[in-house]
Amino acid sequence: MLIVFRADADPATGGGHVMRCLTLATEMQQRGADVLFVCAPGTADTVPALTHCGIRWLEADQHDWNTDLADGGLAGTRIDLIVIDSYRLGEAFERSLRRHGCPILVIDDAPVRPHDCDLLVDTTLGRNADDYAGLIPQHCRVIAGSPYALLRSAFGELRAVSLARRRATFEPASIYVSLGLTDVGGQTADIARYLANAGTYSRIIVVIGPTASSLDEVVALGEESTRVQVHVDPPEIAELMANADIAIGTPGTSSWERCCLGLPSIQLVVADNQRENARALEQAGAARIVPPGCDVPDTIARILAELARQPDELARMSRQAAKVCDGAGAQRVGEAIDALVQQERTGQLTLRRATADDARRLWFWRNDPGARAMSGDSRAVPWDAHSKWFNNRIADANTLIFIIQAEGRPCGNVRFHIELTGTAGVSIAMARNVRGRGYGATALVLACQEAFGRGFCERIEARVKRENLASQKIFLKAGFVLAGQEAEFLVYQLSLRAASEGNN
Structure with missing residues (x-):
C-alpha cells in the first residue's frame, strides 16, 4: 500500500503540518504501508526530520504536485491514499x-x-x-476531536511516568520554552532572557529549530547563562517535556504533546x-493564555x-491537560485509514524474503514497546545501529x-x-495492528516450512x-x-x- 503525503513547511507557517504528517506516516509504516512525501522547496530546511527520518520525498513543482507521480519514474505505481495537510491547497x-x-x-483544523x-x-x-456540514461531500467521514491528535509514540510511552511525577503538589524548578521550530514572532529569546534574569527557575529548557531567525540570539543566551539549556531540533523532545514542571508554548500541534504528558x-x-x-x-x-497586545515577558512573569x-x-x-489527549491518536487515525483503504480482509498470509527496503519496517516492529518488553534486550534500538545490523544480516548466509x-x-x-x-x-x-488476529502461529509455520524446505537448517x-x-502459545x-x-x-x-511428520 502506497500513501502519498502532501505538506509544506517554511519559516512563516512553521513545521506543524509536516511534523504531524510524519507522525501519521510512521504509524502507517508500522502497519506495513509504503509512504512518500511531496513538499515545497525549502521544507526540509525548516523540518530537518524530513530528511533524517529516511522517508522518501519529492519536491513539488509549479502545480504543487510532482511529475514523477504522473508520467515520471513512478508512473504506473498505484497510489492507495493521498493525505493533504495545507491551508493553501484546498x-x-x-x-x-x-x-x-x-x-x-x-487534515484540517478550521471548518x-x-x-x-x-x-x-x-x-x-x-x-x-457537524462543524464540517456543507463543506465536504456527503460520503466523507469526519473524525474529530483531541483524542485523534497525531503524536509520536514517544509521548504515549512517557505519559505514565510524566503523570506520576506530577500527581503531588510541588514547587516548579524547571521550565520548558518553545514557540515552535521557526519561532514565529521571534519572542523566544526575550522570554528566555527574562526568565534567566529573574533567577526563579534553576533550569530553563529552550527548544528551537535550525532556521529560526532568533537562533543565534538564543544560542548566545545559552552560552551566557548556565540556567539556560538550548536544544536545536532535538530528537528527545518528549523526554525534555516530561522532565519539565511547566511550559511556555503556542496552542498549535505541540499543545497536544504537552497535554499528553500532563x-x-x-x-x-x-x-x-x-x-x-x-x-x-x-x-x-x-493552560493559561497570554492576552494579545500585552507585554509578553511581564505577563508571563505575573x-x-x-x-x-x-x-x-x-x-x-496537569490533571486537566492529561484529560485532553492520551497519545493514541495516530493509532486511531491509522485504524480509520485501514477501514477506508482495505474494505475486505481475507486473512490470507503470504511469505517473501526481506530486502533492503524492509529495514525501517523491522526497526519499527523491533522498537514497539510491547515487543521490547518481551525481548531479551528491552532497550530501544537507534536507527543507525539497526540499519548497520540489518544490512549485515541480509547479506549473511547464516541469516534468513x-x-x-x-x-x-507487510x-x-x-x-x-x-x-x-x-x-x-x-x-x-508482528505489527501492533494485527496482534490478536491469530496470525502469529500461521506465520511461524509458513516460515519454518520455508526454512526447512530451503535446507537452511x-x-x-x-x-x-x-x-x-x-509467544509460548504461538510456538x-x-x-x-x-x-x-x-x-x-x-x-x-x-x-x-x-x-515433516506434522504435515503428513
Missing part, C-alpha cells in the same frame, strides 16, 4: 488529484473552507463532525488559526508568580529473514540465524521469556516442544523430522 487541488483514482484524506475528500481529520479540542502550560497565540484552540485549552483548565503561590493549581492544570504479508501488505517478520551446526535460532515480530530453536505467555501451536529451561527463558524446539 478543494480545487484535491479535486485535481481524483485522477489517481484513490481516496483522499485531508471554514470546502474540501473534496473521503476522510477528514480535525484534532481540535471540542471539534465534531505538562501545565502558558500559551501565546502567534497565528490567527490558533485562537480557537487557545480558548478551548483555557476553558478545559489545561502568571508564573500566581502559579507559584498556588502549587495545587499546577497539579490541577522473511516478511509476513496479510493480503499482500505485517510482521520471522528471522532465522544459524547459531550451531544445523540449528537456527528464530524470532518473530535441521532444527529450529526459540528462547521465550517466562512471562511471555502469548506450541506451531508444533514446537518445550526442550529446556533457563533462568529467564523457556527453550522451544522444532526439528525437520517433526515438522
Whole structure:
C-alpha cells in the first residue's frame, strides 16, 4: 500500500503540518504501508526530520504536485491514499488529484473552507463532525476531536511516568520554552532572557529549530547563562517535556504533546488559526493564555508568580491537560485509514524474503514497546545501529529473514540465524495492528516450512521469556516442544523430522 503525503513547511507557517504528517506516516509504516512525501522547496530546511527520518520525498513543482507521480519514474505505481495537510491547497487541488483514482484524506483544523475528500481529520479540542456540514461531500467521514491528535509514540510511552511525577503538589524548578521550530514572532529569546534574569527557575529548557531567525540570539543566551539549556531540533523532545514542571508554548500541534504528558502550560497565540484552540485549552483548565497586545515577558512573569503561590493549581492544570489527549491518536487515525483503504480482509498470509527496503519496517516492529518488553534486550534500538545490523544480516548466509504479508501488505517478520551446526535460532515480530488476529502461529509455520524446505537448517530453536505467555502459545501451536529451561527463558524446539511428520 502506497500513501502519498502532501505538506509544506517554511519559516512563516512553521513545521506543524509536516511534523504531524510524519507522525501519521510512521504509524502507517508500522502497519506495513509504503509512504512518500511531496513538499515545497525549502521544507526540509525548516523540518530537518524530513530528511533524517529516511522517508522518501519529492519536491513539488509549479502545480504543487510532482511529475514523477504522473508520467515520471513512478508512473504506473498505484497510489492507495493521498493525505493533504495545507491551508493553501484546498478543494480545487484535491479535486485535481481524483485522477489517481484513490481516496483522499485531508487534515484540517478550521471548518471554514470546502474540501473534496473521503476522510477528514480535525484534532481540535471540542471539534465534531457537524462543524464540517456543507463543506465536504456527503460520503466523507469526519473524525474529530483531541483524542485523534497525531503524536509520536514517544509521548504515549512517557505519559505514565510524566503523570506520576506530577500527581503531588510541588514547587516548579524547571521550565520548558518553545514557540515552535521557526519561532514565529521571534519572542523566544526575550522570554528566555527574562526568565534567566529573574533567577526563579534553576533550569530553563529552550527548544528551537535550525532556521529560526532568533537562533543565534538564543544560542548566545545559552552560552551566557548556565540556567539556560538550548536544544536545536532535538530528537528527545518528549523526554525534555516530561522532565519539565511547566511550559511556555503556542496552542498549535505541540499543545497536544504537552497535554499528553500532563505538562501545565502558558500559551501565546502567534497565528490567527490558533485562537480557537487557545480558548478551548483555557476553558478545559489545561493552560493559561497570554492576552494579545500585552507585554509578553511581564505577563508571563505575573502568571508564573500566581502559579507559584498556588502549587495545587499546577497539579490541577496537569490533571486537566492529561484529560485532553492520551497519545493514541495516530493509532486511531491509522485504524480509520485501514477501514477506508482495505474494505475486505481475507486473512490470507503470504511469505517473501526481506530486502533492503524492509529495514525501517523491522526497526519499527523491533522498537514497539510491547515487543521490547518481551525481548531479551528491552532497550530501544537507534536507527543507525539497526540499519548497520540489518544490512549485515541480509547479506549473511547464516541469516534468513522473511516478511509476513496479510493480503499482500507487510505485517510482521520471522528471522532465522544459524547459531550451531544445523540449528537456527528464530524470532518473530508482528505489527501492533494485527496482534490478536491469530496470525502469529500461521506465520511461524509458513516460515519454518520455508526454512526447512530451503535446507537452511535441521532444527529450529526459540528462547521465550517466562512471562511471555502469548509467544509460548504461538510456538506450541506451531508444533514446537518445550526442550529446556533457563533462568529467564523457556527453550522451544522444532526439528525437520517433526515438522515433516506434522504435515503428513
